[in-house]
Amino acid sequence: MADINLIEKLSNVSGISGSEEEVLDILKNEIKGYVDHFESDPLNNLIAFKNFNSDKPKVMLNAHMDEVGLSVRSITPEGYLKFFKVGGIDDRVLPGKRVVVGKDKVKGVISIKPIHLQTESDRNTVPESKDMVIDLGVKTKDEAEKLVKIGDPIVFDTKFEQISQNCYIGKAFDDRLGCAVIAEILKEKFNFPLIALFSTQEEVGLRGASVGGFKYTPDISITLEGTITADFPDVKEYEKCASIGKGPVITIKDNSVITDHQLREKLVETAEKHRIPYQFKQVIAGGTDSSKIQLTKSGVKVLVLAVPVRYIHSPVSLFNLSDYENTKKLVLEFLRSL
Numbered sequence: 001m002a003d004i005n006l007i008e009k010l011s012n013v014s015g016i017s018g019s020e021e022e023v024l025d026i027l028k029n030e031i032k033g034y035v036d037h038f039e040s041d042p043l044n045n046l047i048a049f050k051n052f053n054s055d056k057p058k059v060m061l062n063a064h065m066d067e068v069g070l071s072v073r074s075i076t077p078e079g080y081l082k083f084f085k086v087g088g089i090d091d092r093v094l095p096g097k098r099v100v101v102g103k104d105k106v107k108g109v110i111s112i113k114p115i116h117l118q119t120e121s122d123r124n125t126v127p128e129s130k131d132m133v134i135d136l137g138v139k140t141k142d143e144a145e146k147l148v149k150i151g152d153p154i155v156f157d158t159k160f161e162q163i164s165q166n167c168y169i170g171k172a173f174d175d176r177l178g179c180a181v182i183a184e185i186l187k188e189k190f191n192f193p194l195i196a197l198f199s200t201q202e203e204v205g206l207r208g209a210s211v212g213g214f215k216y217t218p219d220i221s222i223t224l225e226g227t228i229t230a231d232f233p234d235v236k237e238y239e240k241c242a243s244i245g246k247g248p249v250i251t252i253k254d255n256s257v258i259t260d261h262q263l264r265e266k267l268v269e270t271a272e273k274h275r276i277p278y279q280f281k282q283v284i285a286g287g288t289d290s291s292k293i294q295l296t297k298s299g300v301k302v303l304v305l306a307v308p309v310r311y312i313h314s315p316v317s318l319f320n321l322s323d324y325e326n327t328k329k330l331v332l333e334f335l336r337s338l
Helices: 004-012 021-031 141-145 173-185 207-212 261-273 290-294 321-337
Strands: 037-040 046-050 059-064 069-075 081-086 098-101 106-111 133-135 153-156 167-170 194-199 220-228 301-310 317-320
Touching: 004 021, 004 167, 004 173, 021 037, 021 046, 021 173, 021 194, 059 173, 059 207, 059 290, 069 141, 081 153, 173 194, 173 220, 173 301, 173 317, 173 321, 194 207, 207 290, 220 290, 220 321, 261 301, 261 321, 290 301, 301 321, 317 321
Parallel strands: 059 194, 059 220, 220 301
Antiparallel strands: 037 046, 046 194, 069 081, 069 153, 081 133, 098 106, 098 153, 106 133, 167 317, 301 317
């Protein structure tokens, strides 16, 4: 069974790209005692090891700790915050959203001109993030500066919760779900070297993985992700990318990587042998850490497996617990087959 408490903890903490410390601390505490040792590097990646001194081929499991969010750009004389986006976020999902700012979790709301004061042109135009502000409920710049500072991370103030028998909503499922899968898998026993790379700054250019896989380069790497879906009305069947409730999503290729054909066939065989539902990613959009790990040193064979998630890169995402459980099961059975 899935560890819902772990998923909830990982979803609720703050961790935009470059500020992943809260996520890292949870994962350290979760895997302590189940791995031989772990360490961090200058980019603050968390790297954990099991059986690392074995002479068998090394396998890496990878997931990124960071989430998309915002960062304080400047403070207006009236105490409003101007901000820039960290990672890919659609401007249309920002107005009216609750946020928390900085280490002290200062509450705020993203604001635009109210509809009563908008012109017809305003109402027919999507406001740009550069024209939005965050309202902290203060009156002056001096008041705001006592609460926050330039460069502070800003995350969506979204709480994890169950909304139906098998579905949960929250933020940062891309890629805290992948982190949770790996943390649970590390509690199992294996007879070969296993490296877990919880990487940083994926959402701003796959940066953590670019260095995280270099020192301890594996023979095989499996990236665990939370991936896009489009399983809602008026979307053509072949454009649906993936659907929740239909099992883990296997990537053949995307904009950044072509996964290893032989390993992918073995992954499919494993799923069918154990009657684990699976689906293929039907679009080539996006990219993952696997593309950087694949090109490390003389090259690494890579796979990408993901939990399908609705509305990623937004303030609220949704996933089906059965997809998470089947993703974990498929990775476990694949590793055992090695």
